[in-house]
Each structure stands twice: as structure tokens, then as C-alpha cells.
Amino acid sequence: MPDPAIKTAVTPQASVTTSDVPLRADYISVRNFNFFYNGVHQVLFDLNLDIPERQVTAFIGPSGCGKSTLLRNINRMNDLIDGIRHEGDIFIDGHSIFDPDIEVISLRKRIGMVFQKSNPFPKSIYENIVYSLRVAGRHRKSELDEVVERSLHAAALWDEVKDRLHQSAFGLSGGQMQRLCIARAIANQPEIILMDEPCSALDPIATGKIEDLIHELKKQFTIVIVTHNMQQAARVSDRTAFFYLGKLIEYNSTEAIFMNPINSQTEAYVSGRFG
Amino acid sequence: MNSQLAQVHERRREIHRIERNQIGRINEQMRRLDLDRRYLENLSERTVAQQMQLDRIHERIAVLQSDFEPLAAQAAALRRQLVENRLEYSLATGQVRSITVGDLVHVYAPNQLHFLQRVVLFFQHIWSFLSEYPREANTEGGIWPAIFGTFIMTVLMSAAVTPFGVMAAIYLREYARQGLFVRAVRIAINNLAGVPSIVFGIFGLGFFVYFMGGNIDRIFFPRATEMGTPTFGTGGVLWASLTLALLTVPVVIVATEEALAAVSRGVREGSLACGASKWQTIQYLVLPAAAPGILTGLVLAMARGAGEVAPLILVGVVAFAPSLPVDGLFPFIHLERKFMHLGFHIYDLGFQSPDSEAAQPMVFATTLILILLVVALNLAAILIRNRLRRRYASQAF
Numbered sequence: 310m311p312d313p314a315i316k317t318a319v320t321p322q323a324s325v326t327t328s329d330v331p332l333r334a335d336y337i338s339v340r341n342f343n344f345f346y347n348g349v350h351q352v353l354f355d356l357n358l359d360i361p362e363r364q365v366t367a368f369i370g371p372s373g374c375g376k377s378t379l380l381r382n383i384n385r386m387n388d389l390i391d392g393i394r395h396e397g398d399i400f401i402d403g404h405s406i407f408d409p410d411i412e413v414i415s416l417r418k419r420i421g422m423v424f425q426k427s428n429p430f431p432k433s434i435y436e437n438i439v440y441s442l443r444v445a446g447r448h449r450k451s452e453l454d455e456v457v458e459r460s461l462h463a464a465a466l467w468d469e470v471k472d473r474l475h476q477s478a479f480g481l482s483g484g485q486m487q488r489l490c491i492a493r494a495i496a497n498q499p500e501i502i503l504m505d506e507p508c509s510a511l512d513p514i515a516t517g518k519i520e521d522l523i524h525e526l527k528k529q530f531t532i533v534i535v536t537h538n539m540q541q542a543a544r545v546s547d548r549t550a551f552f553y554l555g556k557l558i559e560y561n562s563t564e565a566i567f568m569n570p571i572n573s574q575t576e577a578y579v580s581g582r583f584g
Numbered sequence: 585m586n587s588q589l590a591q592v593h594e595r596r597r598e599i600h601r602i603e604r605n606q607i608g609r610i611n612e613q614m615r616r617l618d619l620d621r622r623y624l625e626n627l628s629e630r631t632v633a634q635q636m637q638l639d640r641i642h643e644r645i646a647v648l649q650s651d652f653e654p655l656a657a658q659a660a661a662l663r664r665q666l667v668e669n670r671l672e673y674s675l676a677t678g679q680v681r682s683i684t685v686g687d688l689v690h691v692y693a694p695n696q697l698h699f700l701q702r703v704v705l706f707f708q709h710i711w712s713f714l715s716e717y718p719r720e721a722n723t724e725g726g727i728w729p730a731i732f733g734t735f736i737m738t739v740l741m742s743a744a745v746t747p748f749g750v751m752a753a754i755y756l757r758e759y760a761r762q763g764l765f766v767r768a769v770r771i772a773i774n775n776l777a778g779v780p781s782i783v784f785g786i787f788g789l790g791f792f793v794y795f796m797g798g799n800i801d802r803i804f805f806p807r808a809t810e811m812g813t814p815t816f817g818t819g820g821v822l823w824a825s826l827t828l829a830l831l832t833v834p835v836v837i838v839a840t841e842e843a844l845a846a847v848s849r850g851v852r853e854g855s856l857a858c859g860a861s862k863w864q865t866i867q868y869l870v871l872p873a874a875a876p877g878i879l880t881g882l883v884l885a886m887a888r889g890a891g892e893v894a895p896l897i898l899v900g901v902v903a904f905a906p907s908l909p910v911d912g913l914f915p916f917i918h919l920e921r922k923f924m925h926l927g928f929h930i931y932d933l934g935f936q937s938p939d940s941e942a943a944q945p946m947v948f949a950t951t952l953i954l955i956l957l958v959v960a961l962n963l964a965a966i967l968i969r970n971r972l973r974r975r976y977a978s979q980a981f
């Protein structure tokens with residue numbers, strides 16, 4: 310049985326539309342996707358799922374089930390690892406990300422990523438945020454200033470750091486660093502934000518701030534979040550995908566997954582009776 | 585007495601000025617013209633243009649000669665004036681001795697000086713030791729050319745070894761496929777650090793001096809080479825620096841590789857996720873973060889290079905160099921010149937001088953200066969490193 314506390318937390322969420330173009334229900338679309346490490350070690354099995362535009366989609370599942378692997382395939386972060394292999398395809402807005410004509414750098418410019426362990430660069434707060442603009446060759450000071458202020462406001466960090474923008478990012482607290490990484494991820498106006506357990510190292514207050522932030526951000530961005538925290542998935546996401554041993558077990562609206570899951574494994578996992 | 589001494593000093597300075605600057609400049613031009621003249625005269629038959637050139641050279645030589653003669657006469661006159669007065673003095677034993685005033689360097693009565701004067705004298709001596717040219721076959725005077733030569737050589741060596749070592753390390757660590765080949769290269773680099781330094785000297789002589797220098801001479805200084813006066817085809821400060829750069833490059837590569845490896849994966853992935861290319865990541869994040877470690881490697885390389893003597897003997901160090909590698913004559917930096925070096929100077933003073941007993945204080949003082957120079961170079965690099973570290977040091981990842 311689902312935890313009653315979750316029930317109250319789950320409220321139907323209407324997606325906020327800011328333009329007239331209808332939002333795609335299959336903005337990110339994974340098709341028959343298999344993934345192997347070291348050529349033979351298969352960790353993802355025949356995945357098929359559609360992630361809707363400007364909504365929050367949560368990936369849940371026990372440790373080692375391949376959530377991060379799938380997430381890191383969406384911006385081709387796994388390319389860095391030797392000996393990987395994939396079958397099937399992933400489409401973003403209808404275009405294959407593995408298309409040889411698409412440059413992986415331009416793909417990554419459209420996708421922001423927030424890592425489990427906050428990883429600010431050894432630079433000032435200001436330079437951290439404008440990094441994605443600088444590597445894209447944009448150096449105009451007025452533009453950079455504007456981006457810094459907008460991104461920090463969006464990441465709910467502006468008031469805390471506005472007086473020390475040019476000091477080292479290492480002087481921030483853990484929660485502030487993670488919000489800085491979020492600000493960095495949204496600085497160059499990506500379309501998608503990938504978050505891999507963004508709150509796992511944070512206290513409840515910092516976690517609450519970041520969850521509020523995710524609510525705000527989904528007005529503009531398509532968000533995919535990996536989390537181990539069931540309450541968090543229930544609070545922030547519109548849709549939830551449950552993975553187990555590299556397979557997609559159940560994928561539905563968050564409400565359905567938590568209130569009346571079809572699969573017994575899903576039910577066991579979301580109610581905390583797993584393993 | 586003091587006015588006489590002042591006059592002697594004045595005259596010596598004057599002679600120095602005339603000989604080193606004015607006559608030096610004329611000599612330099614003469615040397616070049618003379619080369620062309622000998623080359624042209626040696627030709628069995630000359631074209632009209634060559635004949636005209638030869639005539640022009642003869643004229644210019646004559647002009648220079650006429651400039652030279654009064655200067656030489658002036659210098660000779662000054663020298664005569666130096667020796668025309670003699671100083672007679674009696675020792676405590678009552679013997680009477682005499683010396684020409686021109687041979688005096690300092691005159692002072694040590695027992696009559698009060699404390700402050702002694703302190704001043706002490707520092708004067710140190711200063712003249714540091715700033716003067718050697719005299720009397722290196723056993724007297726200062727060691728300035730050796731200090732300067734060591735310094736220039738170390739700077740050139742660092743300028744060569746840093747980009748080379750850092751690029752090699754970046755390739756090995758960031759770009760090369762980690763496999764058998766890269767492992768073999770790493771082992772080779774580590775072994776290179778253990779090769780006796782004289783072997784590097786022989787390699788430098790064969791490769792840099794004879795091969796590279798020889799080819800540069802054949803292409804850019806064909807006449808001089810034909811006349812048997814090599815320019816780059818003989819030892820010089822450039823070849824010595826490059827030889828030492830080879831000797832110290834393993835140190836820089838190993839240190840840089842370690843520094844690169846220490847840059848966290850999280851930072852690299854964060855950069856790539858921002859849409860940076862691999863090279864941008866290296867340029868903007870990895871290298872700045874690795875800079876303190878790279879500098880540590882450079883410190884070690886400089887400490888090793890500045891104290892090395894054996895390979896230098898083969899590739900350009902000399903016991904006495906008439907001119908510094910940097911001076912006021914065009915093109916101001918003369919990388920082909922032979923140079924003096926503190927380490928070799930110690931050897932020359934201690935073991936090659938006619939009276940090594942008398943040179944002993946010089947040996948000790950020169951050794952101290954060499955050690956201080958190495959310490960100063962290290963200290964400078966350590967300070968820079970600490971500054972870089974402090975900038976973003978509050979958190980370790």
C-alpha cells in the first residue's frame with residue numbers, strides 16, 4: 310500500500326503552456342534501446358519510452374538498475390567511456406541524437422545537466438555561470454552580466470551571492486553549490502535539463518528549495534530527474550518511470566504509479582517494501 | 585693617494601669602455617667583412633659583381649681600420665699612464681716593496697677602519713664579486729658572467745622544456761589511447777630520467793651542435809662555414825639549454841601527467857555537459873587546475889638543470905667568455921655564443937687554476953652563489969605556485 314503521506318503530496322499538475330505551439334508528448338523518445346558496457350555487459354534492455362515536453366519526468370528504481378546510464382545517453386555523456394555500444398535509437402524533437410550529422414557538442418549545448426555530486430568549476434561564481442556561453446564564443450560583457458543575473462534568479466541563488474559574484478565558487482555551501490550548478494545548466498537556455506540525484510547530498514531545506522525550483526523551471530524546460538527519494542518523485546514529477554535490472558517495468562503518470570501501480574514490483578518499490 | 589687611485593679607476597673604466605664597446609663593435613663588423621673578403625679572395629675567378637663587392641669590402645675595411653687606430657692608440661696611451669706611477673711601501677718587517685699604481689684595485693688600512701667602514705667594505709667586496717668580470721685567469725675579480733650565463737641558460741631551458749613537456753603529457757594523458765604503446769612510452773620516459781647526464785651531453789653534441797647547428801650554418805651562414813668558422817655549428821648557450829631541456833623533460837612530463845590526472849572527473853564532465861569541446865575543457869579548466877602541479881615539475885627541472893655541469897662541457901660552456909650572450913650589439917641576444925656557468929666555474933677555479941690554494945675562497949663563494957641561485961629560482965616558482973593554489977583553494981574535491 311502506498312504511504313498515505315504521499316497521497317496528500319500528489320496533486321494533479323496541469324502543464325503550463327507559454328507558447329501557442331502544442332507541446333510534444335514524445336519530445337524525447339527512446340526506441341528499442343539496448344546499451345552495453347565493455348561491448349558485452351548489457352545494462353539496458355529494449356527500452357521504449359516517450360518523455361513529454363515541459364514536464365518533469367522522474368526515473369526511479371533500485372541502485373544499479375541503469376537510470377544514470379539512460380540519463381547519460383540522452384546527452385551522450387557515455388561517449389567518454391571506452392568500449393560502450395548501443396542498439397536502437399533516441400530522438401529529441403524528432404531527430405536522432407546518434408545521427409552522424411549531429412555534432413555531439415551542439416547536442417550538449419541544447420541539454421543542461423546537473424550531477425549528483427555538485428561540480429562547480431574552480432573559478433568564480435560568475436565564470437561558472439557564463440562558462441557555457443564562453444565556450445560557445447560569446448564574450449560580450451553586457452550579455453554575460455544579464456545571463457548571470459537571470460540564471461541566478463532562476464536558481465533562487467541571486468540574493469545569497471549577488472555581492473560576491475567574483476569570488477571562488479568553492480566558498481559556497483553544498484546546497485548553494487548545487488543551485489549554482491543548476492544555474493550553470495540553464496545559463497545557455499537549453500531545451501532539456503537532466504538531473505541525476507540532484508538532492509542526494511542536501512538537507513531537507515536545501516532539497517525543498519531545489520524542488521520549488523524544479524516547479525518553476527518546468528515552465529520553460531523539459532526536465533528528467535533521477536531520484537531515490539519516493540516522496541521527492543511524487544512531489545516534483547508529472548510522470549514516473551520505474552526501472553528494474555535494466556528494464557522499464559512501468560511508466561505512467563506519477564499519480565498512477567504511486568496510487569495504483571499495475572505491476573506488483575512497482576507497488577513493492579514505491580511503498581518501500583522492496584528487496 | 586686616494587685621488588691617484590680614483591684616477592686609476594677612472595682610466596680603467598675608460599679603457600674598458602673603449603675596448604669593450606667601441607673597439608668591440610668595430611671588431612664585430614671587421615670580422616664579418618673579413619669573412620666575405622677571404623671568401624671572395626679565395627675564389628679562383630670572380631664575376632664583375634663579385635669583384636665590385638670585394639673592392640667595396642676593402643674600402644670599408646680601410647675605413648674601419650682608420651676608425652680603429654686612434655681608439656687603439658688612445659687605449660694604449662691610457663695603459664701607459666696606468667703604469668707610469670709606482671707605489672713604494674714598507675712591510676712591518678721593514679722591507680721596502682714597490683708596485684705600479686695601475687695594478688692596484690683597492691687600498692685600505694684594515695686595522696684603522698672603524699666598524700661601520702668595515703661593514704661598508706664587506707658589502708662592497710660582495711658587490712664587486714657579484715658584479716665584476718673575472719681577472720687574472722679567473723682567480724681574481726668577480727663572477728658576473730658565470731651568474732648571468734647560468735641564469736640565461738636556465739631561463740632558456742625552462743622556456744624550451746615547459747611547452748614540450750606539457751604538450752607531451754597532455755597527449756599521453758588526455759588524447760592517446762591508453763594501451764601497450766603508451767605504457768611503453770611512459771617506461772621509456774622514466775628510464776630517460778635515469779640516463780647519466782654526460783650521455784645527454786654527447787647526444788646534444790651530435791644532434792644539436794653537429795647536425796642541427798651544422799645544417800643551420802650551411803643554410804644561413806654558408807660563407808663562414810666554408811671558411812671554417814662555424815656559427816651555430818659549435819657549442820653555444822642555445823644548444824646547451826636544449827640539451828638540458830632534454831635532460832629535464834621527463835621530470836616535467838611526469839609531474840604534469842600527475843597534475844592532469846588529479847583534475848576531477850566531475851569537473852571534466854561538467855564542462856563537456858556545458859557544450860565545451862575536449863580542447864576547450866583542457867584549456868579553460870584542466871590546465872589552470874593543473875598549473876600548480878606543472879610548476880612544481882618545472883621547479884624540480886630547474887633545480888636539476890641549473891646544477892648540471894657534465895653535459896655542458898660538450899655543448900658550449902667555457903672557462904672564460906669574452907662577451908655575454910646578451911649585450912648591446914645587434915641582435916642583442918646571441919644564442920650562438922659560448923657562455924660561462926657557475927658549476928663549470930667552480931670546477932675551473934678549483935681544479936684548473938695555477939694556484940688552487942689561492943682560489944679556494946673563490947670556489948667556496950662561487951658554490952654558495954650557485955646554491956643561492958638554485959634556491960632563488962625554486963623559491964620564485966614555489967611562490968607562484970602557492971599564489972595559483974590559493975586562488976581557489978578553500979575546497980578540495
Ligand SMILES: Nc1ncnc2c1ncn2[C@@H]1O[C@H](COP(=O)(O)OP(=O)(O)OP(=O)(O)O)[C@@H](O)[C@H]1O
Pocket residue numbers: 346347350352371372373374375376377378379390
Ligand atoms: N563505466 C562503467 N563501466 C562498466 N559498467 C558500468 C559503468 N557505469 C555503470 N556500470 C554498470 O551499469 C549498471 C547500471 O549503472 P547505473 O550507474 O546506470 O545505475 P543507477 O541506476 O544509476 O544506480 P544508482 O542508483 O546507484 O546511481 C550497473 O550494474 C553498473 O555496474
Ligand SMILES: [Mg+2]
Pocket residue numbers: 376377378505
Ligand atoms: Mg546513478
